[in-house]
Amino acid sequence: MNYFELFNIPVNLLVDTLALKKQFYVLSRKFHPDFFSTASAEEQEDALQKSAMLNKALKVFSSPDETIKYVLQLKGLLEDDEKYQLPxxxxxxxxxxxxxxxxxxxxxxxxxxxxxxxxxxxxxxxxxxxxxxxxxxxxxxxxxxxxxxxxxxxxxxxxxxxxxxxxxxx
Structure with missing residues (x-):
């Protein structure tokens, strides 16, 4: 699951940050680990992973440059620590x-x-x-x-x- 899928938004280079924050709060309540204290170990782990992923995704989507980087990585056009030859x-x-x-x-x-x-x-x-x-x-x-x-x-x-x-x- 990528960050766009997690937030249920289309892949885009520009993200509506207001709508994103609203969706973040909805999803963070949905996946907050405290709500899974009586769930199975597998469900608790899934909630913990999604909660951590939500935080990472919000950080990426809060920066236009990081969003561009993320989309390029999703498309296989950018590697981490890539040495790019500038013109x-x-x-x-x-x-x-x-x-x-x-x-x-x-x-x-x-x-x-x-x-x-x-x-x-x-x-x-x-x-x-x-x-x-x-x-x-x-x-x-x-x-x-x-x-x-x-x-x-x-x-x-x-x-x-x-x-x-x-x-x-x-």
């Missing part, structure tokens, strides 16, 4: 911004750092544009593998930029 042009762009950011930090230029942060955020938006319609219009079984591979490329590029932003204080 050279992307790496050159990011390296240039990274160098400018390091120089600005050394110079203590808050204004330049703020400007670079805005550039990085603009780069994130630029990365999303080509996949926006795929992410927002995802239909399980209809969205093609080629489109999902575009999402995979976006996922790794965004992850790289997020990591870069996390290394600096703004």
């Amino acid at each position: 050279p042009a992307f790496l050159m762009d990011v390296m240039e911004v990274n160098e400018q950011l390091a120089d600005a930090k050394m110079d203590g230029s808050e204004q330049q750092i703020t400007t670079l942060k805005l550039e990085i955020e603009a780069l994130q938006k630029k990365l999303y544009e080509p996949v926006k319609n795929i992410v927002e219009g995802y239909k399980d079984g209809i969205t093609t593998e080629k489109e999902l591979l575009q999402i995979k490329n976006y996922y790794f590029q965004k992850k790289y930029i997020d990591r870069m932003l996390g290394n600096f204080e703004f």
Whole structure:
């Protein structure tokens, strides 16, 4: 059983978090181990596993990036700890911004750092544009593998930029 099946929702790259939280509370009451104290050992174990799975699923679905990762893994297009080869042009762009950011930090230029942060955020938006319609219009079984591979490329590029932003204080 995958997380979507557990929550009885369609596989999607975007999850309605309000509906998800409501369903989480319904399911967490249904599978809470305390309600299975008089049940068989097998039923108690099943409830415990589903309860733990609910918590993991909520954590995944609460993060758009983690939801994308999970769907790509479900489709067999992403491995844990996969070493993905980012496009050279992307790496050159990011390296240039990274160098400018390091120089600005050394110079203590808050204004330049703020400007670079805005550039990085603009780069994130630029990365999303080509996949926006795929992410927002995802239909399980209809969205093609080629489109999902575009999402995979976006996922790794965004992850790289997020990591870069996390290394600096703004």
